[in-house]
Amino acid sequence: MTAELVAGIDSSTQSTKVVVCDARTGEIVRTGRAPHPDGTEVAPAAWWDAFQEATGGLLDGVRAIGVGGQQHGMVTLDENNDVVRPALLWNDTRSAQAALDLVEELGGPSAWAKSVGSVPVASFTVTKLRWLAENEPKLADRVARVLLPHDWLTWKLTGGDPVTDRGDASGTGYFSPTDNAYRLDVLSHAFGGRTPELPTVLGPADAAGYTPDGVLVSAGTGDNMAAALGLELKPGDAVVSLGTSGTVFGVAETGAADVSGEVAGFADATGRFLPLACTLNAARVLTATAAMLGATLSEFDRLALAAEPGAGGLTFLPYLDGERTPNLPGATGSLSGLTRDNMTPENLARSAVEGMLCGLAAGLDAVRAHGLDVQRVLLIGGGAQSRAVRAVAPLVFGVPVQLPEVAEYVALGAARQAAWALASSAEPPSWQENQKLRLELDEPTEAQRAEGHRIQQRHLEAREAAYGVRRNLGED
Ligand SMILES: Nc1ncnc2c1ncn2[C@@H]1O[C@H](COP(=O)(O)OP(=O)(O)O)[C@@H](O)[C@H]1O
Ligand SMILES: O=C(CO)[C@@H](O)[C@H](O)COP(=O)(O)O
Numbered sequence: 286m287t288a289e290l291v292a293g294i295d296s297s298t299q300s301t302k303v304v305v306c307d308a309r310t311g312e313i314v315r316t317g318r319a320p321h322p323d324g325t326e327v328a329p330a331a332w333w334d335a336f337q338e339a340t341g342g343l344l345d346g347v348r349a350i351g352v353g354g355q356q357h358g359m360v361t362l363d364e365n366n367d368v369v370r371p372a373l374l375w376n377d378t379r380s381a382q383a384a385l386d387l388v389e390e391l392g393g394p395s396a397w398a399k400s401v402g403s404v405p406v407a408s409f410t411v412t413k414l415r416w417l418a419e420n421e422p423k424l425a426d427r428v429a430r431v432l433l434p435h436d437w438l439t440w441k442l443t444g445g446d447p448v449t450d451r452g453d454a455s456g457t458g459y460f461s462p463t464d465n466a467y468r469l470d471v472l473s474h475a476f477g478g479r480t481p482e483l484p485t486v487l488g489p490a491d492a493a494g495y496t497p498d499g500v501l502v503s504a505g506t507g508d509n510m511a512a513a514l515g516l517e518l519k520p521g522d523a524v525v526s527l528g529t530s531g532t533v534f535g536v537a538e539t540g541a542a543d544v545s546g547e548v549a550g551f552a553d554a555t556g557r558f559l560p561l562a563c564t565l566n567a568a569r570v571l572t573a574t575a576a577m578l579g580a581t582l583s584e585f586d587r588l589a590l591a592a593e594p595g596a597g598g599l600t601f602l603p604y605l606d607g608e609r610t611p612n613l614p615g616a617t618g619s620l621s622g623l624t625r626d627n628m629t630p631e632n633l634a635r636s637a638v639e640g641m642l643c644g645l646a647a648g649l650d651a652v653r654a655h656g657l658d659v660q661r662v663l664l665i666g667g668g669a670q671s672r673a674v675r676a677v678a679p680l681v682f683g684v685p686v687q688l689p690e691v692a693e694y695v696a697l698g699a700a701r702q703a704a705w706a707l708a709s710s711a712e713p714p715s716w717q718e719n720q721k722l723r724l725e726l727d728e729p730t731e732a733q734r735a736e737g738h739r740i741q742q743r744h745l746e747a748r749e750a751a752y753g754v755r756r757n758l759g760e761d
Pocket of ligand 1: 297298299300527528529530568569571572582665666667668669670671672
């Protein structure tokens, strides 16, 4: 019997990745990828070009396709459905002041957390629309429709009416994941009284439509929601994803409403919730530090692994692209604790790994404080390929860390959603049996846990001393 094939797309910040799988088992039979242009504003056509390149020759025989996309990006279309301006991405911080203004104008952090599950920062689409209204009013006047990156790609595939899903919609700042409804009042307020059309929010197993070749297209979702679907998360699981962004999340039965803004109360792609903390600086902290040291990524790992835990006392706050959690959009990175003795390439490499992971350990504490049970961490994303990351993660996270064998979980989750829509079943197909053994990293000893705790405390103290950031104590 020939396998029925489905394809999953991960259109993330730096690239498009594709997996083609057996719809019944999830076994991956083909993969592809293509890069995206650099920068925090990108013409959506570049994603379409990357999609074509990455899928070239791979989609023969595919019956259904699903798209997972970088969250939050603002895609604006005019009344002819032409793109009005390049999309502002989740990591573009120009709308930081707009975010502060909106939070104040609409009742403060607790009103926002209650109405849309999150306190918006510069990443959220709603703040980008406010920035556009204030800074490019003529372009804002032309906007007839607003989509997210995955909505736009899904629409390019079907050519039908634009649609989205609850997971990605929950990152806009004008959708309530608990009421499952848009907040058009919030949208209109933010966008200077304009109320552009929004995509219809589909259910988790709904079809968005068909390609001209008759391939079913599923609703698609945000990249983190797709990863959760690909990993088939269970209670007690938290994911740490080290891509361009660093994210920490898990699936929950109830929505989060964190007034501190550290935890976003997103929806997931199955009808549940996905409390998530996100940093702006993850894998690229490693690549930038490696470049500064004139080292390849594997030399960088060797250097970091040659240093002692604690990096000889160096503390690296890696806010190289500003930061989102903690909310410091204008911050720059800092390195402290330098002495003539500890100023070595080895310690610098190690401090970059520790600093990046400590930001995510703080995210783990934050999602825990908001009700997520964390018994183990599943480490994914490009940065999880680093040997140094694999060695340091169990120390600073303090729980068992596992590395799923398949690397591209966003694309896999998008493919699983496509298989779900194809089967039109109540629950998504279970692909667990086919998921090969996960690589279990050494469980930290008590001494290592204590070391990790000390490293984390030093990071938090440096953060507080430099930026006045206090820890999230979990009050809703
Ligand atoms: N061995 C490695 N060590 C450190 N970083 C790595 C390694 N392999 C890949 N990366 C980095 O991971 C990033 C890509 O990760 P990915 O999860 O695909 O990102 P995104 O989904 O945001 O596009 C790139 O910055 C790449 O340089
Ligand atoms: O903004 C968020 C999460 O809220 C980011 O996680 C983006 O969804 C981009 O993801 P990557 O390209 O880093 O995977």
